[in-house]
Amino acid sequence: MSPATELTEKPAVRLALLGCGTVGTEVVRLLHEQADDLTARIGAPLELVGVAVRRLGRERGDLPIDPALFTADALGLIKRDDVDIVIEVVGGIDTARTWLVEALHAGKSVVTANKALLAEDGGTLHDAAAQGGADLYYEAAVAGAIPLLRPLRESLHGDRVTAVTGIVNGTTNFILSSMASTGAGFNEALEEATELGYAEADPTADVEGFDAAAKAAILASLAFHTRVTAADVFREGMTGVTAGDMASAKEMGCTIKLLCIAQRGSGPDGDETVSVRVHPAMIPLTHPLAGVGDAFNAVFVEAEAAGPLMFYGRGAGGRPTASAVLGDIVAAARNKISGTRAPSESNYAKLRVRPIGESLTRYHISLDVAERPGVLATVAGVFAQHEVSIATVRQSGRADDAKLVIVTHSAPDAALAATVEALAGLDIVRSIASVLRVEGGAG
């Protein structure tokens, strides 16, 4: 007798799956492959009672599933009395919100990978979960297979998280890693990423940082017990990162990554605030995030007592994402059986999200300058006027090709931006070759 069969007399926990694309098909496959283990771990079998898809006709011949389970009526499936848990892997905002609110209000637990919806309007989902007494799990929404949200939601709840810094978009990490290792420019590296299937035909959501910004909002909300939405996140894409920037980073013992950053700090009045932003940044090669290559994701968490922590793994792909979805299904199913609920949303802190201008950042600025006496004094004067302190300066080249590379200490981003603008207006500055933020103690 297998361990599973001892337990199958308990009634099944019944699942409705919304979406059967890359992630959905892998969820179906894992439910099938791991059926015995899942039954043993949960204490009851899982039963898939319906799969909502957009078009019924599509060929899905190799899926281990009764074709009669497919339906085009997602809402009808959600409303069925015999559904305990609704799994949403469709994406999009308005329709998905309608579905999930419907499910949660009816007391049906929800497992979703929908980062866009959570970042735009997670509050509505959390409120619906509280009203319906249902679970809302979304481990797969950030950093795919990496168990990251559960540690933030639970393990670190006896500690005080001070910062979360992550590489949470595999496409852009592949592009930047490739630029770093081959010296290629952005377009060339993007082309390679597209050919290898790491970038979509329209890469906007990835390279412009929209995807990372949604994840930043979700991470900041969990880390700081505060509702943060995508609209609160400062976002700058990485299409402007050049081969020259990367070379310049290398000279400084750094590399460039597209980072999502959520930091606790003080506002101008000493009130506690959070800064949440996505932008490319130089980080030292000695930083644990610098070695995260290819399309891997990693999230670096700093907490007062725990110190630095890092979580690393595959951030995308059907099967890794499905692994995270399945973990959540197991948790929701266990709760159903024992009549309990997951810890509900923790948003008591209600910290103010400070705008990028108030956020403390550091800049790496590379200037093409006229080679004449007094240039450095003039440039340094501009920094001083804006109360920006300089950490390092390097001068190189001669005559028509002179260059100043300046790394600042940390200062309000608005002061740094104003400094750059003032520098651009100087006669002796021929052009501003590059401006990059610096993170992780580089410089």
Place this chain on the structure above:
Amino acid sequence: MSPATELTEKPAVRLALLGCGTVGTEVVRLLHEQADDLTARIGAPLELVGVAVRRLGRERGDLPIDPALFTADALGLIKRDDVDIVIEVVGGIDTARTWLVEALHAGKSVVTANKALLAEDGGTLHDAAAQGGADLYYEAAVAGAIPLLRPLRESLHGDRVTAVTGIVNGTTNFILSSMASTGAGFNEALEEATELGYAEADPTADVEGFDAAAKAAILASLAFHTRVTAADVFREGMTGVTAGDMASAKEMGCTIKLLCIAQRGSGPDGDETVSVRVHPAMIPLTHPLAGVGDAFNAVFVEAEAAGPLMFYGRGAGGRPTASAVLGDIVAAARNKISGTRAPSESNYAKLRVRPIGESLTRYHISLDVAERPGVLATVAGVFAQHEVSIATVRQSGRADDAKLVIVTHSAPDAALAATVEALAGLDIVRSIASVLRVEGGAG
């Protein structure tokens, strides 16, 4: 009104702390410093009702706690009716077992950092927890502050873990990192570690791998849903690793780490088994664990659907360990309030632990040989007799100083050990300079 005060009307969850050493004092401090946040996150305040210590007289003047709470009667404290959760940070086996079984039988939840007890006899604790309907949490027992056990216990429960490879002892990692970076020998590096407070006066438990073996047993139990005890773990310390071994590893693009390894695999009859072992091993510098320096810990987990994952952070120290303890206290307190329990022990798989002889490993063997024709043929013949396949061979030196460095493909450890024994008996082999296992695709 602070968020906490809204909630303080709920009755407090009452804690008994056993032990007030390095970790215990930090637990007391964090409970005090984070009190408002903890109340908000749990929905009720935490109240420390007693602290059991060995000697009452000791000066603890700076602890934010009423001195009347100290008691020398641990068992009396555990038995008090007003205790909801027992926190054990004393260590040791027999007395701690008595205490924790008493608490669990009485339905009191237990949070413990006691890896030795869990590895020796975790089954007894789990059984007591099941009988008493109480929670048993022990995140702090492995890899200190790193949220690792909760991901294994919950997040990865929809997946199938195939291997766990970890650096779980900070002392030995400090020593090996120092040997790698400075070229120092073991004794010199140990001395440095002792001076800096990374090694205890008697470093046996660390350098002989006992500490790592206890953690290996705990990790293997969780990863493979099988009770594994310290006695099941093959253990080889790292005192034999020489400066020469480290130099040899470097030449191969590798470094040496003391690893705890738990792998799923097949036994000789095709039955599913697990291999659990602790030993020094060469790993390639490109492996994510190779960059884990100083006294940091990291655990690399491979799962079928999730792929490779890594968890990194501080594995020891009062405050990091207390962070993990506090996370568990929050979870246990929430369960108390909502009248629920954590997922209970999952040991249904009951896989056989295969002995080291059956485990598949790879060896790096360095031989001092006579420089004469036919040496390689003779040596290769010995490998062939034992059905061990050679991956790479390098010959270097001349005459009295000739050397053969051989890396094998994977083979049963017993066959590899027998090969080394046979090589030692050959006339042409002057001495076996070093034998190290190889992990992580090196070679």
